[in-house]
Amino acid sequence: MQKLEQIYEGKAKKVYKTDDPERYIVDYKDDATAFNGLKKGTIAGKGIINNQMSNRLMQMIERKGVPTHFVKELCERETLDKKVSIVPLEVIVRNIAA
Numbered sequence: 693m694q695k696l697e698q699i700y701e702g703k704a705k706k707v708y709k710t711d712d713p714e715r716y717i718v719d720y721k722d723d724a725t726a727f728n729g730l731k732k733g734t735i736a737g738k739g740i741i742n743n744q745m746s747n748r749l750m751q752m753i754e755r756k757g758v759p760t761h762f763v764k765e766l767c768e769r770e771t772l773d774k775k776v777s778i779v780p781l782e783v784i785v786r787n788i789a790a
Contacts, residue, residue: 693712694711695717696709696710704720704739705719705720705742710772715772715775716772716773717766717771717772717773718771718773719739719769722738740768743769743770744768750762
């Protein structure tokens with residue numbers, strides 16, 4: 693699978709076309725933001741963890757019979773995904789230590 697032009701870049705990932713029009717490569721970044729994007733920085737290894745956590749979650753969901761966009765993990769930062777229509781929903785989870 694050949695990685696072609698970048699078609700999207702967000703806070704956490706970049707998306708690339710491939711030589712298969714039904715597949716994309718998602719590259720997870722180490723960038724981090726806070727306070728609605730006012731504070732920006734980098735956390736070494738964040739992209740690796742986000743990639744692996746997303747992939748494990750998608751595999752768990754698929755084992756329960758729910759189809760996902762996940763195809764396979766290409767390397768520690770990149771995943772091959774199916775082309776899908778995006779639902780414009782953002783979920784933010786915050787952890788609080790006590």
